[in-house]
Amino acid sequence: MNDKLYDLWRQRADAEVPADFADRVMDAVRREPLPSSKGVRVLLDTPAVRVAACILACLACACRMAAVIAVFFVR
Amino acid sequence: MSIPNASTRSPLIAVILSLAATGLGQIYCGRIARGLVMFLGSLLFAPAIVLAALLPPATIVLVGLLLALLTVLGVYVFAVVDAFRLARRGRHDFHSMDYNHPLVYALIILVGLTYSAGGLYFIRSSVFEAFLIPTASEVPTLLPGDRILVNKMTYQRRLVRRGDEVVFRVPSQPELRWVKRVIALSGDTVEVKDNEVFVNGQQLSRTAALGAAAQAVNGEQFEETNAGRRYQIFLAADTKPSRDYPKAKVPEGMCFMLGDNRNNSRDSRTMGFVALGDVLGDVQYRHWPAATWTRFGCLTE
Numbered sequence: 001m002n003d004k005l006y007d008l009w010r011q012r013a014d015a016e017v018p019a020d021f022a023d024r025v026m027d028a029v030r031r032e033p034l035p036s037s038k039g040v041r042v043l044l045d046t047p048a049v050r051v052a053a054c055i056l057a058c059l060a061c062a063c064r065m066a067a068v069i070a071v072f073f074v075r
Numbered sequence: 076m077s078i079p080n081a082s083t084r085s086p087l088i089a090v091i092l093s094l095a096a097t098g099l100g101q102i103y104c105g106r107i108a109r110g111l112v113m114f115l116g117s118l119l120f121a122p123a124i125v126l127a128a129l130l131p132p133a134t135i136v137l138v139g140l141l142l143a144l145l146t147v148l149g150v151y152v153f154a155v156v157d158a159f160r161l162a163r164r165g166r167h168d169f170h171s172m173d174y175n176h177p178l179v180y181a182l183i184i185l186v187g188l189t190y191s192a193g194g195l196y197f198i199r200s201s202v203f204e205a206f207l208i209p210t211a212s213e214v215p216t217l218l219p220g221d222r223i224l225v226n227k228m229t230y231q232r233r234l235v236r237r238g239d240e241v242v243f244r245v246p247s248q249p250e251l252r253w254v255k256r257v258i259a260l261s262g263d264t265v266e267v268k269d270n271e272v273f274v275n276g277q278q279l280s281r282t283a284a285l286g287a288a289a290q291a292v293n294g295e296q297f298e299e300t301n302a303g304r305r306y307q308i309f310l311a312a313d314t315k316p317s318r319d320y321p322k323a324k325v326p327e328g329m330c331f332m333l334g335d336n337r338n339n340s341r342d343s344r345t346m347g348f349v350a351l352g353d354v355l356g357d358v359q360y361r362h363w364p365a366a367t368w369t370r371f372g373c374l375t376e
Contacts, residue, residue: 044085053091057091057092
């Protein structure tokens with residue numbers, strides 16, 4: 001289906017596509033990380049955010065572990 | 076669909092995600108199947124506890140439950156280590172997938188945390204609840220300091236029986252929970268005279284038993300039989316016998332309770348009948364016994 005669309009576009013655009021067109025596109029994609037993961041990585045570059053994320057994750061883990069064994073603890 | 080790009084996997088993010096939700100670190104590293112297996116495995120604690128409540132009470136069931144819960148905790152720890160190793164290995168050659176998106180991660184964390192909180196609430200309110208025994212009113216069955224597991228599903232499947240050791244709301248103080256033994260049910264006549272119990276005109280049979288409580292404290296220990304159920308009771312010699320209870324018929328929807336430490340127990344002789352609706356569940360396990368670990372396990376074995 002994509003090939004059909006691509007051929008349609010080529011006919012409409014009447015463009016000459018170089019032989020290494022697909023390779024160049026994929027190279028560009030490889031060079032550019034996904035915006036979402038890039039955002040998270042940039043955010044985690046800040047030490048304060050990194051510490052906060054670690055603390056929150058540890059808290060979540062502690063809560064989940066506590067839920068598993070809480071049946072044996074008196075309220 | 077796979078989108079190759081230059082994105083690498085950060086071990087720190089993998090560990091953080093794995094701590095927040097078991098298996099999420101693996102999903103972040105592109106191992107969706109392994110991650111989902113770990114995530115679903117981490118949710119198995121609630122079904123394991125429900126299964127233990129549905130099985131007939133036995134020490135092996137309690138041991139099995141403990142092992143199952145320890146395994147789940149082991150999966151939690153293994154998932155964190157595994158996510159770290161995966162992220163380090165896949166640092167330079169990673170193909171980001173559709174599911175490698177912060178919103179997907181947030182959704183999985185939310186599901187995991189909600190399940191944990193909801194599961195805990197459900198288990199405590201409807202499956203098992205732990206109690207600490209503060210007094211000696213149930214000696215020799217339960218000693219002060221014993222930690223017990225009460226099965227709240229028992230009476231959803233069957234009616235209260237004579238001889239059951241149960242936890243109930245105290246009629247005069249509903250916020251309090253007491254543990255006593257059911258002696259008589261609706262329609263039965265009950266009488267207590269000189270520490271002898273009569274149900275429907277028949278004296279409950281007793282045979283002398285030698286127990287640790289009788290040896291440690293001056294008193295007599297007996298094995299009492301009520302409707303085919305056998306349990307130990309204790310009559311302390313250094314306390315005066317508790318008051319008698321005149322012959323009475325147990326009203327509809329009520330039951331008559333006595334403590335196993337007959338001379339040292341506040342029970343139906345003083346507080347009257349207890350509504351069956353106030354019975355929360357039956358005491359099945361001593362998971363943390365007070366005196367010796369030989370008392371660990373099922374109460375009825």
